[in-house]
Amino acid sequence: MVKADFFVAVLFISAALMLSAHTQAKSFNGFDLSNSLIDKKDIIQGGPPRDGIPAISAPVYVSASDASFLKSEDIILGIEINGVALAYPRHIMNWHELVNDEINGVAFLISYCPLCGSGMAFSSKVAEQRLTFGVSGLLYNNDLIFYDQQTESLWSQIERRAIAGKYAGEKLQQLYLEHTSWQDWQAKHPKTKVLSEQQGFKRNYRHDPYTGYDTSSQVFFKTLRQAPDDFHSKEKVLGLQINDSAKAYPFSELKKHGLANFEDELGGVRYRVIWNEGAGSATVKALNSELVLTPTVAFWFAWYNFHPETEVFYAKPN
Numbered sequence: 001m002v003k004a005d006f007f008v009a010v011l012f013i014s015a016a017l018m019l020s021a022h023t024q025a026k027s028f029n030g031f032d033l034s035n036s037l038i039d040k041k042d043i044i045q046g047g048p049p050r051d052g053i054p055a056i057s058a059p060v061y062v063s064a065s066d067a068s069f070l071k072s073e074d075i076i077l078g079i080e081i082n083g084v085a086l087a088y089p090r091h092i093m094n095w096h097e098l099v100n101d102e103i104n105g106v107a108f109l110i111s112y113c114p115l116c117g118s119g120m121a122f123s124s125k126v127a128e129q130r131l132t133f134g135v136s137g138l139l140y141n142n143d144l145i146f147y148d149q150q151t152e153s154l155w156s157q158i159e160r161r162a163i164a165g166k167y168a169g170e171k172l173q174q175l176y177l178e179h180t181s182w183q184d185w186q187a188k189h190p191k192t193k194v195l196s197e198q199q200g201f202k203r204n205y206r207h208d209p210y211t212g213y214d215t216s217s218q219v220f221f222k223t224l225r226q227a228p229d230d231f232h233s234k235e236k237v238l239g240l241q242i243n244d245s246a247k248a249y250p251f252s253e254l255k256k257h258g259l260a261n262f263e264d265e266l267g268g269v270r271y272r273v274i275w276n277e278g279a280g281s282a283t284v285k286a287l288n289s290e291l292v293l294t295p296t297v298a299f300w301f302a303w304y305n306f307h308p309e310t311e312v313f314y315a316k317p318n
Contacts, residue, residue: 029137031147031154036164038140038156043163044221046139050147053135054201055098061086061193064186069197072183075280077119078192079177081106085189087182088112092195093119094210095203098146099195100124100132108175109133111157113144114210115220116302117236118158123173141305142221158298158306179297180281219301227304230312235300238282239307240293242267246307249273250300254282256315263287266311273313 029050033040067087070076075090081103088099093112101108107124111133124131131148133155138145144157153165155172162170178185186192197205214234227233231250238249245267254275261274270287286293296303304310 031152033164035168037168038163042140044139046137048137050137051134052137053097055134056096056199057100057132059099059101060196060198062196064192064194067194070182074182076182076185077110077177077179078185079121085192087185087192087194089195091205097135097144098133113157115142116298118296118298118302119177119179120157120296121175121177126167126170139221141223142219174294176292176294178283181279184279223305225305225308227301231300233301236297237300237303239296239298239303240266240284242269247311248303249282249313253313253315
């Protein structure tokens with residue numbers, strides 16, 4: 001059964017949409033979409049205004065030993081750059097969606113869209129300019145659209161590109177990010193730092209505003225297409241895009257397959273798929289050590305909407 005918080009969220013967003021129909025929705029939260037690369041009718045005002053969901057731009061961390069607020073099964077987004085490992089708990093990302101960060105001079109963005117279950121990391125440098133990102137309050141295919149404070153260009157998370165503004169058409173460089181359990185990440189990175197719950201905002205981070213959403217077949221807003229019902233709409237998939245080819249590895253199929261790792265190929269590139277049933281996580285590693293692949297974990301409906309021609313991995317029948 002879908003829990004109460006999910007229905008409360010649906011009612012809140014519906015009310016917000018009705019109240020803002022003649023103001024915020026028409027103005028697209030003040031952003032200029034005159035050169036939008038996608039149909040403006042497909043860009044939706046998600047309820048909160050621009051920066052109504054506050055991005056974190058001065059992140060505070062604690063050591064792994066001081067992260068007593070985390071449970072072993074908690075989901076985190078983990079990144080390692082130049083030997084420094086950082087963990088971003090999903091229950092904090094639910095309330096902020098974006099973290100502007102830097103490791104040893106490498107500026108990057110951690111993004112998480114609760115409606116699509118998609119966690120992705122990107123370089124913050126575009127065309128030699130370092131950008132700082134905020135939450136626009138707009139959505140496309142239920143997915144997060146963020147903006148950069150320097151030019152107010154709008155960026156689609158899963159599309160990995162700017163869809164309007166000065167940088168329209170410009171691609172973001174996606175970085176490797178793991179979507180796994182705290183226990184798994186800490187075991188692999190014992191010296192990791194963890195995004196603290198003390199970020200200067202008054203939030204009950206342990207209260208999940210999306211309770212019940214990931215088990216419901218419903219989505220908040222319209223999508224461009226209906227995902228095939230081979231899988232639950234919120235089935236987690238490991239999505240991989242290589243050039244113009246895309247493939248989805250549904251977690252249920254990986255579980256049926258039963259192998260902790262196996263080789264596969266997409267777009268002429270061979271790689272190893274790594275499945276960790278205990279952590280409820282999956283990733284890929286290129287067999288060519290010089291090549292870094294950047295998979296994305298997301299809900300099935302979201303991956304399909306952005307990659308309708310995606311291949312799908314199915315476990316071989318016994």
